[in-house]
Amino acid sequence: MDRRKFIKGTTISCMAFSLPNMAWSAFKDASGPIRIGLITDLHQDIMHDGLQRMQAFVEEVRIQQPDAIMQLGDFAYPGEKNKEVIQLFNEAHEQSLHVIGNHDTDAGYTTDQCLSYWGMPGRYYVKEIKGIHFIILDGNEKGSSIHTGGYASYIGKEQQSWLVEQLKTLNGPVVIVSHQPLLGPAEIDNADEIQNILTAAKEKILFAINGHTHIDMLLEKEGIPYVHLNSASYLWVGKDYRHQSYSEEIHEAYPWISYTCPYKDSLFAFMTIDPKTGTVTIKGKTSEWQGESPQELEVGNYPTLTMGKEIVPSISNRKIQK
Numbered sequence: 001m002d003r004r005k006f007i008k009g010t011t012i013s014c015m016a017f018s019l020p021n022m023a024w025s026a027f028k029d030a031s032g033p034i035r036i037g038l039i040t041d042l043h044q045d046i047m048h049d050g051l052q053r054m055q056a057f058v059e060e061v062r063i064q065q066p067d068a069i070m071q072l073g074d075f076a077y078p079g080e081k082n083k084e085v086i087q088l089f090n091e092a093h094e095q096s097l098h099v100i101g102n103h104d105t106d107a108g109y110t111t112d113q114c115l116s117y118w119g120m121p122g123r124y125y126v127k128e129i130k131g132i133h134f135i136i137l138d139g140n141e142k143g144s145s146i147h148t149g150g151y152a153s154y155i156g157k158e159q160q161s162w163l164v165e166q167l168k169t170l171n172g173p174v175v176i177v178s179h180q181p182l183l184g185p186a187e188i189d190n191a192d193e194i195q196n197i198l199t200a201a202k203e204k205i206l207f208a209i210n211g212h213t214h215i216d217m218l219l220e221k222e223g224i225p226y227v228h229l230n231s232a233s234y235l236w237v238g239k240d241y242r243h244q245s246y247s248e249e250i251h252e253a254y255p256w257i258s259y260t261c262p263y264k265d266s267l268f269a270f271m272t273i274d275p276k277t278g279t280v281t282i283k284g285k286t287s288e289w290q291g292e293s294p295q296e297l298e299v300g301n302y303p304t305l306t307m308g309k310e311i312v313p314s315i316s317n318r319k320i321q322k
Contacts, residue, residue, distance in 0.1 A: 032276075034130045037061050037093070039268040040072035040179075040211030041231035043103065044085050046256045048246070050076065051085045053232050053266035058092040064270050068129050069093045072211035072229060073101025073179030077109050078117035090119060097127055099136055101179040101212065102151040111140070124159055126166055132206070132273060133170045135163065139180035144189035153180050153188045160197065167201035174201075175273075176208035183226040184219045185305070186212060198224055206273065206280060207320060215310040216284075218318060227282070230315045232267050234260035237299050245291030261297070262290040263313040277321075284315025 039057045044050035061069055069092060076082035090096045098118045105111055111123060123138040137155060144154040155163075167174065181187045182194050198205055199222040207225040214235050217228035234257075242258045244251050251258055265287035272281045295307050305311050 033272050033274040034132055035064065035066040036129070036271045036273075037064065037066045037069040037268065038072065038209075038229060038271055038282075039069075039232050039266075040099075040229050041074040041101070041214055041233060042071070042076065042085075043074055043231070043233050044076035044082055045103075045107070046254065046260070047233050047262070048250050048254045048257065050233070051088070054085050054088050056266040057232070057268045058088055060268070060270070061092050066093070066270060068095035068097060068127075070097040070134075070177065071099065072177065072209070073099040074103045074211065074231075075101065075118075076104075077107055078104065078113040079109060086118060095127075095129060097134065097136065097177075099177060099179050099211070100138055100140060102140055102153070105140070124162065126170070128172070131172050131275075133166075133172055133174045135166055135170075135174055135176050137163070137176065137178040139178050139188050146189050153186070154190055155188060155194055160193065163194075164197055167197070167204060170204070172204075173206050173275075174204045175206050178208070178210045180212050181210045181226065181228060182208055183221055184213075184217060184228065185215065195221060198222075215305060216312050216314060216316050217310045218316075218320075225320050227318070228310075229269065230267050230284070230312070231263075234262040235294060235311060235313075236260055237294060237297065238301055241294075241297045241299050241301075243292055243297065261292070261294050261299075263287040264290040267313070267315050269315045279319055279321040281320075282315070282318040284317060286314040289313050 042050050042053060071089060076085050098120050100111060100114050100123060104114055125136050127134045139155055140152055141154045141156040142152045143156045176198060182191055202223050205224055207227060209227040209229060211229050213228050214231040215228050216230045219226045236259060238259055244258060245262050267285045267287060269282050269284040294311055302311060
């Protein structure tokens, strides 16, 4: 992740958030609350225990019985080596939705393999669940005029036109889903353009949600809440803070773990959207650091974020209401 992109936008103040009344009025004969299980940034190909982290999520899915589950990217390379964890997620619910992250096409894997192996309808698509339209975006496109290297983080003109058309024609409230943030730390290169599109249709939009940043944060702009969902697995701290959180054998087999501060337990959340009360609630998991914490390591990569607030081994419980 580009540190400059991460710092950009973190000075936006957090506040109490309201949902647009008109978005709620778009519900048609809602039968009750809509519940979605959420997990992001598992990084199966970095972590030695990615399968166990996904198993913890799936076990909770069986208990909670949500209407759908969704992973928000940086999941698992789309190939035979990860067949078990991919099938575990896909078979956990008949409505299992995917978002493509920037790391899912590392190591020579392709977007087409993600679509095929994971079972996605497209790089970006719409899925309706009990009257709510989830618009899933692909923030991995090339074409940014300010891109200077590293992973592409951009939504191109064709996808923008598609997004505008969806927001114009869809009846019912909308949730915007992406891997890369559309607002705040590490936001996509043309975040302003996408924010303007969303603002123009904010009467339909309940909120936007993303993964990618491995932080716990809620922001607002022009009446639209933007949720940063924390990683299931770790905070990336980089080579300057390399250390061992597990045994020598694990670090030898999975060397990239040394660049992280792992969470002891898997993090994920269950989100409830209740049209009758006009509220969105997020109930997240809480864990603790495995080994030395970012505070103990005196990590300085995130000067505009707060240890213990955005940088935490947890996903906050939140309520957003009209």
